[in-house]
Amino acid sequence: MPLRAPHIQIAPWRHRVEQDPYDGEAWQALVAELAALPASPDLLLERRALYDEFLTHFPTAVSSIHPSWHTSTRVRSNIP
Numbered sequence: 001m002p003l004r005a006p007h008i009q010i011a012p013w014r015h016r017v018e019q020d021p022y023d024g025e026a027w028q029a030l031v032a033e034l035a036a037l038p039a040s041p042d043l044l045l046e047r048r049a050l051y052d053e054f055l056t057h058f059p060t061a062v063s064s065i066h067p068s069w070h071t072s073t074r075v076r077s078n079i080p
Contacts, residue, residue, distance in 0.1 A: 009033045021057050 010033050016026035031054060034047055055061070 024058070027054055027058070 010030065013026050013030035013033060016023050017030055020026070031050065034043075034050055037043055
């Protein structure tokens with residue numbers, strides 16, 4: 001799914017991801033660039049699609065996308 005976000009830094013990373021879906025460096029840079037863009041309803045849909053695609057290739061890397069997801073879903077052993 002091509003990104004429509006108007007940001008010049010996204011295109012090279014998207015190209016790398018299309019060439020090699022397991023290029024972790026390119027995925028991290030692409031996610032970071034997209035996350036840095038100002039929020040908008042259209043961009044939210046693009047982010048969601050990108051995160052879903054990322055997790056298809058790296059299903060155990062949720063904390064790579066958003067560090068708080070890992071800590072918010074972690075089971076704590078000291079809960080009674």
